[in-house]
Amino acid sequence: MNRLCIRSSLRTISVLVVHLLIHVCEGQSQLIGSVQPIVARVGDDIMFPCHLEPAMDVAAKTLEWTRPDLNNIFVHVWRSGQELVKTKHPLYTGRTSLFTDELKHGNMSLKLSGVKLSDKGTYKCFIPDLRTQSTVEVVVASDAAAPPVISFSGVDESSNGVVLHCESKGWYPEPEVLWLDGEGNVLSAGPTETVRGPDDLYIVSSRVTVNKRHGHRFTCRVQQNIINQTRETHIDVPDDFFKVQSRCSATTVGLAVSLVVCIMLILLLLLLLWKKKIISKTNQMNEVESKDQKDDNAETEFLTEDSQKETEQLEEEIRDTNNQLQEENQKEEGAEKELEEEIKDTNNQLQEENQKEEGAEKEVKTLKNSLESACFIQ
Template sequence: MIFRLHLIVSHNFPQRRMLPQIDALSLSPVKVFSIFIFHLLIYLNKAESQVVGPHQPVIALVDDDVILPCHVESAEDVTAQILEWTRSDLNPRFVHVWRSGQDLVNTRNPSYRGRASLFINELKRGNISLKLSRVKLSDEGTYECSIPLMEKKYFVNLVVASDAATSPVISLSGIDKNRGGVVLQCESAGWYPEPELLWLDAEGNLLSAGPTETLRGPDDLYTVSSRVTVEKRHSNNITCRVQQRNTNQRRESHIHVPEDFFNILSSSPSVTDTSPVSLALCIILLILSVVVLVRRKRKHIKTNRRPKDHIGDFQVSTDEDREKEQLNTKLENELQDEKKRNVEQEAKLNELEKKNTEILNQLQQEKETLEELKKQLESKNQELSDSISELNREKSMRESEINTIRDQLESNKQEVHFII
């Protein structure tokens, strides 16, 4: 019976064959049974313990703190275990390492130093969750939470979103005479991950719009824009909504298109182009139409005057004629004043447009200069980061080899002690 117990222990734990062989016949039955029970408990505990975490991705905003949940299901004390948080797409891949009761700071990836930590007091209850501080866009990815000696691990997916998204800006882009509608454009910037853009009417129904144009800037943030043709049959209240489903972020803006605008379109000449030139042409035509209507009104007033009575060489005017003449004069003066105001406003608009153009040109030049400086700085930082990464990689490999040998010796020492 003693001999059979010895075979069972050796079979279930082949990794201990390097230990000195002990003759089971030289040990008492009580000692052999105790050794068997001890190893059996370890084996059962190892089989029952599970490392678990969230089933859904963890969502975090830039610059916020986030916790990546991970724990041992049996609430086992893991203070003395080797705990590792890693990302396979990094080099070095270590985000946080806990070994021999302390943090191994030098083995971490440089981008996580000072930002990743464990809850030390919770390790005794099997909680090995990782806290990330000041989250960055580059932190997004799949993290592996593992206990190497237990051969247990779990994967946690982190999704990082930007909170710098701007409210959509709706503008008039042109006119589509064929469809009898106006073309609206919507644009929103500062999004991450990439969002979707929707056009809705007053009842919340989706409008058929053109494809969404997406632009990713040097800061990895997305800018989206889209155009839609609004027809008279649609409700006048239109909504542009930009949303990110994974992070539940949403921004939207509204615009009201007056019904009179469609009436003006229906009476204006045929214009099918939606370019700024055609839009300006439509506005000019609208102004000319107003001027023509005013002139017709003035002519109508003059033709409706009562005929004047003539007696010889003298003209006889009634009181009613004098009142009409005064009214006409007043209307003419008001029209002249309105024309002057329009000319002044147009001159101011031209001046403002000129200043805006100058400011935009200046900003563009400054932006190009800053981008060039940024590229130079990034290049230097990359060179320095590569050098540091290479040194840390060599150091990490050496420390890992030393720690592995140390852990193996310690484990062998403890096993020999328990067997003896």
């Protein structure tokens, strides 16, 4: 009994081992793609590598190429020894193909013709029967990348440096911008500004401030390491240009200092003039006061001698003046009365004339009425 149990156990174990070996052998078949991204340029024809290891004939199997990053759209489908065109996404119509002669060796690499910017992304190689897959990353570069253009952007007064501006268009993927001095050392520059245009291409720009100590030759380098693409432009800044900037700054400082000194001198001069004017006014007031005191003393002496005579003369003059004023007032009153009488006479005459004119007007009206009535009767 024990021997029978041992034999049955060994048979069970052997069967399990055989199934395990078969499963392991089947599981060893796997698709191998590309670890590194596939770099392509617009318009190129490229191949997405994918092969089965260990190699086996896959010509009769279902093979699928899809885009996981675009909701798994079908790029190319092979089934029953032919391509299923109807399942292919319109973006790839007429642009994909397999190497049919290589399918028997397990090679299901895909060829893509006429690469576009929209072809960038992730592609999956898949065999449903074997439940194995592989992915390939595709990077599309643009040939439209233009050499950078360097221009003078201004002056940095704080550092007495010249500001250079660099711009380059038509990049994909997004590049980086570097500034180099004449010896190839990387300069510290501001952040790179990136703008993406309607054609999905990038426009990059950067600014850097350089001084005479950096040399005279500077390089703006725009590079994209993934696609191994570089564009650069050099510029030579003349030594006189830095001198002009330094002269301008020195002149500005000198003018500022001179202006401050002039203002201080003017204020000092005004203060001295003000003090001098105050002193002169004080002396004049003292002289006037002394003169007034002398005049007062002289007048008092003069008045003591002739005060009585002058007082009598003044009284007589005042009396004569009053008499003259009274006579003139009387004459004016008589003239006013005469004027009033003349005005009254004139008014009376005017009234009489008005009355005569009114009577004449009445007579004219009566005559006119009589004439009109006579004409009416006739």
